[in-house]
Amino acid sequence: MIKLLFSFFGIAILSSNSIHAGIYGPLEFGDNRGTVTRKLQQCDLVTQTVPSTFLARTGLNGIFKCKHQLAGLIYSLYFGWNDAGGLNEITLRSDEIDHSQYHTGLQQAWHKANTLFTQAYQAPAQNAKYPSKSDFKGRDILISHIWHKGTTQSILMGPGITKDKCFLTIRFVDRHVKPVRIP
Numbered sequence: 405m406i407k408l409l410f411s412f413f414g415i416a417i418l419s420s421n422s423i424h425a426g427i428y429g430p431l432e433f434g435d436n437r438g439t440v441t442r443k444l445q446q447c448d449l450v451t452q453t454v455p456s457t458f459l460a461r462t463g464l465n466g467i468f469k470c471k472h473q474l475a476g477l478i479y480s481l482y483f484g485w486n487d488a489g490g491l492n493e494i495t496l497r498s499d500e501i502d503h504s505q506y507h508t509g510l511q512q513a514w515h516k517a518n519t520l521f522t523q524a525y526q527a528p529a530q531n532a533k534y535p536s537k538s539d540f541k542g543r544d545i546l547i548s549h550i551w552h553k554g555t556t557q558s559i560l561m562g563p564g565i566t567k568d569k570c571f572l573t574i575r576f577v578d579r580h581v582k583p584v585r586i587p
Contacts, residue, residue, distance in 0.1 A: 530583035
């Protein structure tokens with residue numbers, strides 16, 4: 405029953421009309437910083453982790469945290485902007501967990517997220533295996549999956565390792581990302 409509710413809740417969030425641009429909650433590609441801030445402050449899906457008086461000092465990255473788990477993890481939101489100041493990327497980055505959980509807890513979350521996004525967006529254009537720790541050689545994040553939403557938007561997912569912690573990232577980007585083919 406819980407698994408069914410997880411799938412239903414996750415698919416509803418990912419495929420609802422409120423995600424007009426394929427981004428978390430009410431956000432749309434092209435929104436400026438002020439609009440993103442206002443929308444997130446009014447959004448029931450996130451909580452703001454610092455007082456509004458500190459926003460000019462801290463920026464928006466990492467200060468909004470998802471209220472609900474996705475694939476068993478809690479995520480913070482990070483943003484990318486185009487030259488005109490419009491939103492062109494949003495990343496959900498999970499809270500870091502101990503690296504000892506890389507092949508257990510994180511891999512389970514990765515698998516659940518893969519299943520959820522595949523249900524919402526069809527088969528991924530790129531569907532790589534779960535990377536081993538040795539694959540990271542000088543990289544913090546390895547993108548294993550790419551889904552496309554229409555012809556101009558992509559969703560990328562992959563695990564990350566930094567120091568003695570690991571995490572999962574899910575990036576919504578306002579461009580079509582081509583899969584990397586490995587022979």
